Amino acid sequence: MTHSPPGRDGQQRRRNSSRRRFLQVTAATGAVASISGVSVAQDDEDNETDDSDASDSQADEVVTDGPTIGLELVGEGFTSPVGFEVAPDDEDRYFVVDQLGQIHVLEGASNGDGGPLQLRDEPFLDVSDRMVEVSGGTGEFDERGLLGLAFHPDFQENGRFFVRYSAPPSEDTPDDYDHTAVLSEFTTADDEHSTADPESEEILLEVPEPQFNHNAGAVVFGPDGYLYVPLGDGGDADDTGLGHVEDWYDENEGGNGQNTTDTLLGGIHRIDVDADGDGDRPYGIPDDNPFVDSDEGFDEYYAWGLRNPWRVSFDSEGNFYVADVGQNLFEEVNIVENGGNYGWNVKEGIECFSTEDPGEPGDECPSSTPEDVRGGEDLLDPVIQYPHIVDGETLGISITGGYVYEGEAASELQDMYVYGDWSRGFGSPDGSLFASPVQDYEPSADRSEDDLWDIQELSVSDAPNDRINRFVLAFGRDHDDELYVLTTARYTDGETGEVWRIVPEGEGETIEPHENAVGSEEEDEEEADTEDGEDDEIDDDAAGDDGMDNETDNESVDGAGNESGDVGNESVDDGADNESIDDGNASVGNESDE
Incomplete structure (x- = not known):
């Protein structure tokens, strides 16, 4: 469906409105699952499927050699950059989302002809005073923070933009919950839109998050003009524990990913920010959202069955790519459609998942819900999947979603989906860059490795x-459809965060390991003076995060999400998972893993 958002002369009306929707979640009781993290060793047997045994010949074919690219440094001095956005019809400004709470501006020409981009002295917006203190100010791994930014399609006329961040628990937050996921609208302070007005905030959604991770965090406008808001499953491992409700699948405990009536966690939500909502809802609901006029789920739902979606994007054909951070075994990318169920925690990728033995694919599981659960919908499989370990070597631990390349500079990437993984290990920065040739897509609940x-x-x-x-x-992606990679060499301290433009081979920088990286010789010497055992505590706690997994999302160590970063990068996984930043319950959540 094509939707043209109506004009919005009533912006002041929205700004003056104090309405906000706090989606209370049903607090699940029980012990919180321990976070095992990416440091847990896995045997090759853990990656075997029940029918293929992941033979060496198959493992050799999981990833092949791809094109060689260059990387041109266009911005540095950030801490944990988890987002790169451009505003409509704003050709020479690039907005970098830093997990610690700032939106910075890089200024200059996008094609490199104008010299290096310049970092503006003052941030466009700083929301750090409204957030939790990321990692408690220690610089350790965290998936919370400022995680997403989206500019309204009519930004030049109305100055509206939307952000996702992690706020402290409120008086309405259930006991023992970690934080509140917030989706807010801001406007700019002047007609030139040179800076944001921090006092213009209107909170659209507040979602209680039971754990610090699996927050997702990206927000993006689709080609239909609606705002898409991914939320993770609430964190912790297996989609179980505090803040995780029951679902229809009795074989596994949990979980939020399969429950659409009690929580918003574990799904993607679609709202109309140009329409007035009913009651206390400060946004409209698209008429074709799957649960409109139904009692089978919240009206906001667009899709569900996700663990920690760390970074999402649309291509020029309108296909919606969602990278979902896995737990112990697999990372995946889905093409998400209206009303789709993407399987978590019944499945991890195309394999069955078992909460009793998450290190081994389950022997069998359903490929659809029962008829009495939303009519018996299929559990749709991803189009891309890779295991954490291949032939005893780690391939990755927390996926970071990207974009279909549709630019001109790096022609060897044309019509490929470009993405990455937060790191091959938690203790030192060793991320990977991947690309997959785009193929025709048909939804399937029975995809094989060959598919x-x-x-x-x-x-x-x-x-x-x-x-x-x-x-x-x-x-990130600019107005010319050229792609950028956001990196850091630490977690949530220092200034090792960088933004790189993808360029043809031989046209980039000489890239050496960062001198101030986690695990570097310099850092090792400093840590030698700390008390015995402190390093082990940090490693154990951080590895429990599956994700910052990238989100920070990926992912990221996104702290925000990428499971490694999902800031995730979003990326490292929490609790035995490899996710990126995740959020919480029945509400909107973030990109990292457990």
Whole structure:
């Protein structure tokens, strides 16, 4: 459906409105699952499927060599950059979302002809005073923070934009919950839209988050003019524990991903920010959302069955790519459609998932819900999947979603979906860059390994071992459809965050490992003076995060999400998971993993 948002002369009306919707979640009781993190060793047997045994020959074919690219440094001095956005009809400004709470502005020409981009002295917006203190100010791994930014399609006329961040618990937050996921609207302070008005905030959604991770965090306008808001499953491992409700699948405990009536966690939500809502809802609901005029789920739902969606994007054909951080075994990318159920926690990727033994694919599981659950919908499989471990070597632990390349500079990437993984390990920055040739897509609940898209690993020219040697937190896209990679060499402290433009081989920088990286010799010398055991505590706690997994989302160590970053990068996984930043219950949540 094509939707043209109506004009919005009533912006002041919206700004003056104090309405907000607090989606109270049903607090699940029970112990919180322990966070095992990415440091947990896994045997090759853990990655075997019940019918294929993941033979060596198959493992060799999981990822093949792809094109070689260059990377041009266009911005630095950030801490944990988890988002890169451009505003409509604003050709020479690039907005970088830093997990600690700032939206920074890079200024200059997008095609590189105008010299390096310049970082503006003052941020466009700073919401750090409304957020939780990311990692408690210690610089350790965290998936919370400022996680997403989207400009209204008519930004030049109305100055409206939308952000996702992690706020402290409120008086309405259930006991023992970690934070509140907030979706807010802001406007700019002047007609030139040079800076934001921090006093213009209107909170659209507040979602209680039981755990610090699996927050997702991206927000994006679709080609229909509606705002899409992914939420993670609430964090912790297995989609179980505090803040996780029951679902229809009795074989597994949990979980939020399959429950659409008691929680918004574990789904993607679509709202109309140009329409007035009913009652205390400060937004409208698109008429074709799947549960409109139904008692089978919240009106906001667009899709569900997701763990920690760390970074999402639309291509020019309107296909909606959602990278979902996995737990112990697999990372995945889905093409998401209206009303789709993407399987978590019944499945992890195309394999069955067991809460009793998450390190081994389940022997069997359903490929659809029962008829009495939303009519018996299919559990749709991803188009891309890769295991964490191949032939005893770690391939990745927390996926970071990207974009279909539709630019001109790096022609070798044309019509490929470009994405990455936060890192091969938690203790040092070792992210990967991947690309998959786009194929025709048909929804399927019975996809085999042969049906999955090919995965190619991109080589970085002029870099040691052809790798980026950073945590890969997120990707960005400019007005010319050229792509950017956002990285950091630490977690949530320092100024190692960088923004790189993807350019042809031989046209980028010489990239050495960052001198101030986590695990570097310099840092090791400093840590030698700390008390015995402190390092182990940090490793254990952080590894429990599956995700910042990238989100920070990926992912990221996104702290925000990427499971590694989902700031996730979104990326490291929590609790035995590899996710990126996740959020919480029945509300909107973030990108990292457990």
